[in-house]
Amino acid sequence: MSLNELTIAEASEKLRSKEIKATELTEACLAAIEAGNKALNAFIVVTADKAMEAAKESDKRFGAKSKAGIRALEGIPLGIKDLYCTKGVRTTACSHILHNFEPTYESTVTQNLWDAGAVMLGKLNMDEFAMGSSNETSYFGPCISPWRAGNSTEKLVPGGSSGGSAAAVAAGLCLGATASDTGGSIRQPAAFTGTVGIKPTYGRCSRWGMVAFASSLDQAGPIARSIKDAALLLQAMASHDLKDSTSAGVPVPDLEKALGQPVKGLKVGIPKEYRVDGMAAEIDALWQKGIEIFRQAGAKIVDVSLPHTKAALPAYYIVAPAEASSNLARYDGVRYGLRVNGKDITGMYEATRAEGFGAEVKRRILIGTYVLSAGYYDAYYLKAQKVRSLIKRDFDQAFEKVDVILTPATPTPAFALGSQGGADPVAMYLNDIFTVTVNMAGLPGLSVPGGRSAEGLPLGLQIIGKPFDEGLVLRAGQVIEDAVGRMPIPAPWWREGDAAQTKRAGSVKTPAKKPAAKSEPAAASKAAAKKPASKTKPGKKLNGAS
Amino acid sequence: MAKLKIDEATVKRIAHLSRLKISAQEAQSLERELNGILAWVEELNAIPTEGVEPLTSAGAAKLEMRADAVTDGGRPSDIMKNAPKSEDHFFLVPKVIE
Numbered sequence: 001m002s003l004n005e006l007t008i009a010e011a012s013e014k015l016r017s018k019e020i021k022a023t024e025l026t027e028a029c030l031a032a033i034e035a036g037n038k039a040l041n042a043f044i045v046v047t048a049d050k051a052m053e054a055a056k057e058s059d060k061r062f063g064a065k066s067k068a069g070i071r072a073l074e075g076i077p078l079g080i081k082d083l084y085c086t087k088g089v090r091t092t093a094c095s096h097i098l099h100n101f102e103p104t105y106e107s108t109v110t111q112n113l114w115d116a117g118a119v120m121l122g123k124l125n126m127d128e129f130a131m132g133s134s135n136e137t138s139y140f141g142p143c144i145s146p147w148r149a150g151n152s153t154e155k156l157v158p159g160g161s162s163g164g165s166a167a168a169v170a171a172g173l174c175l176g177a178t179a180s181d182t183g184g185s186i187r188q189p190a191a192f193t194g195t196v197g198i199k200p201t202y203g204r205c206s207r208w209g210m211v212a213f214a215s216s217l218d219q220a221g222p223i224a225r226s227i228k229d230a231a232l233l234l235q236a237m238a239s240h241d242l243k244d245s246t247s248a249g250v251p252v253p254d255l256e257k258a259l260g261q262p263v264k265g266l267k268v269g270i271p272k273e274y275r276v277d278g279m280a281a282e283i284d285a286l287w288q289k290g291i292e293i294f295r296q297a298g299a300k301i302v303d304v305s306l307p308h309t310k311a312a313l314p315a316y317y318i319v320a321p322a323e324a325s326s327n328l329a330r331y332d333g334v335r336y337g338l339r340v341n342g343k344d345i346t347g348m349y350e351a352t353r354a355e356g357f358g359a360e361v362k363r364r365i366l367i368g369t370y371v372l373s374a375g376y377y378d379a380y381y382l383k384a385q386k387v388r389s390l391i392k393r394d395f396d397q398a399f400e401k402v403d404v405i406l407t408p409a410t411p412t413p414a415f416a417l418g419s420q421g422g423a424d425p426v427a428m429y430l431n432d433i434f435t436v437t438v439n440m441a442g443l444p445g446l447s448v449p450g451g452r453s454a455e456g457l458p459l460g461l462q463i464i465g466k467p468f469d470e471g472l473v474l475r476a477g478q479v480i481e482d483a484v485g486r487m488p489i490p491a492p493w494w495r496e497g498d499a500a501q502t503k504r505a506g507s508v509k510t511p512a513k514k515p516a517a518k519s520e521p522a523a524a525s526k527a528a529a530k531k532p533a534s535k536t537k538p539g540k541k542l543n544g545a546s
Numbered sequence: 547m548a549k550l551k552i553d554e555a556t557v558k559r560i561a562h563l564s565r566l567k568i569s570a571q572e573a574q575s576l577e578r579e580l581n582g583i584l585a586w587v588e589e590l591n592a593i594p595t596e597g598v599e600p601l602t603s604a605g606a607a608k609l610e611m612r613a614d615a616v617t618d619g620g621r622p623s624d625i626m627k628n629a630p631k632s633e634d635h636f637f638l639v640p641k642v643i644e
Contacts (some may be wrong), residue, residue, distance in 0.1 A: 062607045104624040116607065202604040216603045242612060244603040314587040332565070334637050336628035341568075350567035362566055367583055368574060369564045370552070383590055385600030390593070393600055425579055426586050442604020 003028035005172040008076050008082065008229040015062060015075050022058035022075030025175075026051050029077040032495075033121065033173045036146075039494035042158075042168040044140045045081060045090055046122040053076060054119040061117070071117030073236055076241035081165050081175040082109045082123040083130060084220075087208040089120075093211040094138040094394035095128045097356025098337045106268055107177060107209025108241045116236040121174050125164030128358045129328065130185055130213045132307075133431035134420065135163025137360045145193055145414055146171035146490050149455035153493075155417040156457075159189030159410075165223045168191040172489045174225040176233050181208060182217045183316055184410075184435030187447035190223050191409035191460025194449045194487030197223040197501075198229045198369060198474065199435075201467045203248030204234075206241030214323035215246075217316075217439040226486050227448060227478045233254040234470065243267045250468045251280050258471030259478050264298035266476065269402030274434060276411065283408045283459065286451050290406050290461045293483040294476075304398040308390045312437040315391070317429060318371050318384035319440075325368025331356060392441040399466050404476045407434050409447040409460035434462060444470045448477040448488040458487050552580050 003025045014020045030048050037043050051094040058075035085091050085103035092098040106114070114120070125143040127135055134157035135143040145158040145167055158167040162179035166189035169177050182201035190197030198221050205220035212218065222233035235255045241247040270291060275284070291301055298537035333339035333352035340351040345394070357365065371380035400407060411433055420428050426473035438445035443464055461480055552560075557577050561568045568576065622635040631638035 030605035101628055104621075109594055115644075216605075242610075242617075245609050246603065248605065249610065309602055311593055314589050317583060318590075319589055329565075332628060334639055335625075337630070339630035342640070345642050346565070347567075348640050349565040350562075353565055359565070362568075363576065363579055363583075365564050366557070366560050366564065366580060369560045370584075371582070373560065373563065382600055383595060384587075385602060386591055386595035386598040387593055389598050389601040392597070392604070413553070424582065426582060440604070467644065 002032070002172075004175070006175065007177050007223065007226045008073070008232050009226065011076060011175060012074070012148040014057075016070070018062065021056040022062065022119070023052065025075060025148065026055035026077045026121070027080065029121055029174055032171075033495050035490070036171055036173060038081045038400075038492040038496060039144065040146060040173070041141055041251050042164045042173055044092075044125050044164070047120055050089075050174070051121050052115075053117050056149050058117055058119065062193055066285040071115070071234065073113065074117035075119060075252060076117070076175055077119040077121050078113060079121050079124045079165060079168045079177040079235075080110055080160055081126055081178050081180060083126060083180050083211045083418075084178055085211070086110055086120070086123065089363065091123065091211070092139065093129050094126050095356065095358070095361070096139045096338060097353070098211070099139070100338075101336050102289050103209070105209060108206035108239065108243060109210070109237045112239055113178070113233075113236055115532055118236070120361055121232055124162075124168055125178060127161035127163065127185075128361050129159035129211065129324070130182055130218075130350070131324070131360050131364055132160040133184070133188055133428050134415075134417075136417065137358050141444075142417055143167050144417070144494075146494060147193060147414060147457055148490070148493065149453075149457055152455075156414045157417055159192035159414065161185040162189045162197070162223060166190055166195055166197070169193070169195050169223050169225060170487075170489065171492070175381045176222055176229055178220065179223045179429045180218060180220050180221040180238065181435075182213050182219075182320060183431035183439050185279065186223060187409050187435045187460065187462060188431055188446055189448040191449075192414040192458065194458030195223050195225060196227055196446070196448050196477065196481070197221065198230050198234055198446045199438065199444065200234060200238065200470050200471065201248070201444045203246050203250070204252070204444070204468065206239060206240050206244040206247045208241055208243065208247075210242040212327040212366070214320040215327060216323060217320060219439070220543060227481045228259060228447075231259060231474050232413055233478065238334055248468070253471050253475055255471050256397065261471075261475050262474060263479055266294070266299040266404070267302050267305035267402040268294045268299045268396070268476070269302050269398055269405040271304050271306040271309065271398065271405060271407060273306050276310075276433065277362055279408075280412055282413075283411060286459045287408050287459065290450050290480060293480055294406065296483070297479045299479070302402050306391075306394040306398060308387065308394050309437055311387050311392050312440050314427060315365070315384040315387040316432070316440060318380050318435045319388065320370035321364040322372050322381050323368070325365045325372065325423065328357075330364055360425070368476055388440050395437075395443060397440045400408045403472060405543045406476075407462045407464065407466040409434060409462040413455070413459055415459040428441075438464055443467060444473050446473050446477045448480045450480055450484060483530070552577060552584065
């Protein structure tokens with residue numbers, strides 16, 4: 001096994017026992033990126049020099065006489081979703097409007113990771129402003145899943161919005177990644193790619209320095225290849241931060257320790273409302289399998305009711321666009337990002353925003369503006385907030401009877417590029433039907449691989465917990481992982497030649513700017529800008545392939 | 547809320563409120579898409595919400611207080627660094643006042 005395919009826990013052990021060096025580990029990831037990123041388009045910026053510098057620092061610490069300098073994630077190479085501001089490294093949220101934005105500050109979550117000794121490999125592809133479920137709305141073009149259905153060579157989506165994070169982790173381009181989740185953007189891509197993703201409780205991670213989408217719903221979290229890795233990453237990412245007034249002052253427990261707790265007698269809730277019309281038989285079978293696994297582990301299965309489940313998605317599509325329309329008002333061509341001239345200042349605003357935002361972002365801004373406008377506020381926005389109260393009340397009542405809730409993570413396995421949401425945006429929104437309730441209620445939710453579809457694609461189970469009970473959520477996820485095993489890295493069709501082989505052998509030149517440079521001109525030139533934009537409606541063009 | 551159908555004039559009005567320039571063609575497809583989304587969210591009307599308090603945030607109800615002290619500042623160059631047009635630490639915008 002090459003080093004980039006290790007889990008974080010395995011790599012940490014090898015680094016600590018001096019079996020491998022941090023520089024070797026980072027080199028292996030950089031080589032995997034160079035060999036695979038052209039096909040996958042997971043990384044949109046590669047920071048090879050910075051990565052090697054950080055890895056050398058880690059090696060210094062491993063080599064020092066005192067072990068005191070060795071930090072929790074020392075030498076672990078990670079990918080960072082392009083939603084996190086990284087000092088001096090372009091941060092765009094995969095939008096044209098931020099195409100040249102270089103933050104002068106670091107987000108709290110990423111700073112926490114660097115303070116814990118992690119190494120940044122680069123920035124990861126995502127749906128524009130995290131609005132999407134397939135990574136197809138990215139200004140830098142879609143990210144492709146490393147998974148394929150059976151013997152088919154059809155391109156599948158990795159899910160979204162954290163598609164780059166999920167694809168990079170699933171393909172072994174990095175050991176773990178940051179992601180973010182507003183309606184399912186960590187859990188749905190994790191489910192599609194056979195990775196583990198956890199959206200912690202609202203307030204568990206600081207939102208400071210994350211590009212805002214819907215502030216009452218956005219939450220940072222990791223995507224990794226095992227439950228233990230997800231625990232290790234979340235432990236480092238979470239903190240109480242005075243720079244985010246919604247950051248919770250609740251102490252973060254030792255999540256790794258929580259994984260060792262017994263589960264006998266654990267009460268697992270099964271909400272009947274999640275058996276939705278038209279749910280694929282294999283998803284239902286997966287769910288039943290999950291129930292059986294918990295039963296075998298000595299857990300108690302309890303039927304619960306979450307009556308407002310069906311209302312969560314429509315309510316979300318009022319609340320989230322409303323908050324987005326307000327948050328995205330800041331992109332005005334004055335302080336940062338793209339500026340397109342107009343006949344006066346209003347003309348400049350309108351031209352800048354028309355050119356800078358993609359079709360899905362515009363739709364959501366318009367919906368948000370409409371539901372907040374005079375005369376409609378009560379009918380839509382206030383109504384949705386009241387429904388949100390009812391959704392939360394459902395969970396509060398269910399959690400009086402159970403410790404965790406088990407559901408499927410998505411209604412289907414991964415779908416083909418360009419096959420959904422072309423003409424009907426609502427079809428794409430339905431991807432989040434099982435995940436969005438959790439954001440509305442601010443609860444922690446985990447997606448863990450539970451099995452495969454008939455075509456061999458990964459399927460995810462979701463574990464929902466009480467506020468700030470991430471330890472138990474992860475522990476419950478471990479029950480599933482122990483029973484079905486970790487999802488392997490799929491056969492690497494995406495690797496170019498045997499570049500990976502030779503690189504891995506040793507003398508690695510920094511693959512440096514290559515993958516990054518490819519994306520840069522796309523951002524810089526206006527002519528090229530038209531191309532990625534057209535990818536937001538790939539329906540017609542790509543459907544023929546399927 | 548009955549039928550609150552968005553017509554083309556409404557699309558143009560909310561586009562202007564959103565400071566988004568849209569073409570006539572975009573206005574047409576947006577009219578269809580936005581009506582589709584709004585028709586779908588109408589489901590919520592079937593849910594009784596009399597006497598239910600709106601939930602504005604999933605976080606703590608009370609925001610934390612902190613000392614009223616300066617914690618940051620004094621770095622105009624950082625703030626201006628990404629400005630498309632600036633001069634002497636001022637953002638430049640098209641003429642606003644005649």
